[in-house]
Amino acid sequence: MITLYGYPHSRSLRAAWTLEELGVEYRCQHVALDKGEGRSEAHLARHPEGKVPVLEDGDLVLFESVAICRYLAERYGNAPLLPDSAEGRAEVDQWLCFVTTELEQPLWNHAKHTFALPEEHRVAAVIPTCAWEFARALKALERRYQGQTYLVGEHFTLADLFLAHTLSWAKSMKYRLPETLEHYMTAQLERPAMARAVAQEKAAAEKAGSEPTG
Numbered sequence: 279m280i281t282l283y284g285y286p287h288s289r290s291l292r293a294a295w296t297l298e299e300l301g302v303e304y305r306c307q308h309v310a311l312d313k314g315e316g317r318s319e320a321h322l323a324r325h326p327e328g329k330v331p332v333l334e335d336g337d338l339v340l341f342e343s344v345a346i347c348r349y350l351a352e353r354y355g356n357a358p359l360l361p362d363s364a365e366g367r368a369e370v371d372q373w374l375c376f377v378t379t380e381l382e383q384p385l386w387n388h389a390k391h392t393f394a395l396p397e398e399h400r401v402a403a404v405i406p407t408c409a410w411e412f413a414r415a416l417k418a419l420e421r422r423y424q425g426q427t428y429l430v431g432e433h434f435t436l437a438d439l440f441l442a443h444t445l446s447w448a449k450s451m452k453y454r455l456p457e458t459l460e461h462y463m464t465a466q467l468e469r470p471a472m473a474r475a476v477a478q479e480k481a482a483a484e485k486a487g488s489e490p491t492g
């Protein structure tokens with residue numbers, strides 16, 4: 279049985295959403311990051327930084343959301359989240375890199391310097407730069423995204439899953455999105471697999487007796 283170690287509303291949702299899209303059986307294991315469980319010896323053995331997501335599939339223990347979702351889509355791709363052609367997969371990878379290195383980073387920096395880093399390491403002065411960098415990445419995205427249903431080809435792929443998740447993260451941080459991207463994001467987030475993934479992570483947190491945040 280596959281185990282996904284996660285925390286509600288974090289990047290582990292990308293992995294839970296992927297598992298739900300693929301219809302793969304799995305178990306969600308809540309890691310109480312808010313209570314320091316990420317730093318436990320057991321969790322540090324799974325993830326060298328004590329973060330989530332982590333995926334266990336037999337002897338394979340994987341961290342990094344892109345690697346996890348890419349693996350799941352390759353290994354259990356009965357509902358294809360990756361195109362058949364090498365060219366199509368390369369385009370999906372292009373967007374996965376863009377989303378996680380260009381679009382997500384200013385959001386993550388904003389979050390780190392607002393609440394995620396220890397207080398003594400936060401620098402409030404970087405926040406306007408984060409907003410500027412996010413707006414620049416969004417403009418780049420808009421130059422390519424022209425209102426089509428999906429980013430790559432005619433089907434929902436991992437590129438859409440990562441982009442929608444990251445745009446919703448931006449929304450939760452009160453960033454404004456252009457109307458076309460707002461519609462795009464809403465359509466992807468309405469997929470039933472997304473709702474099931476949220477419910478799984480919430481249930482795991484409740485089972486662990488922890489209060490889900492955010």
Ligand SMILES: N[C@@H](CCC(=O)N[C@@H](CS)C(=O)NCC(=O)O)C(=O)O
Pocket residue numbers: 288289290311316327328329330331341342343344
């Ligand atoms: N690049 C990693 C980022 C993982 C990450 O930063 N996860 C956050 C939750 S979204 C975490 O576990 N934070 C706990 C910590 O920093 O100790 C990925 O995409 O998986």
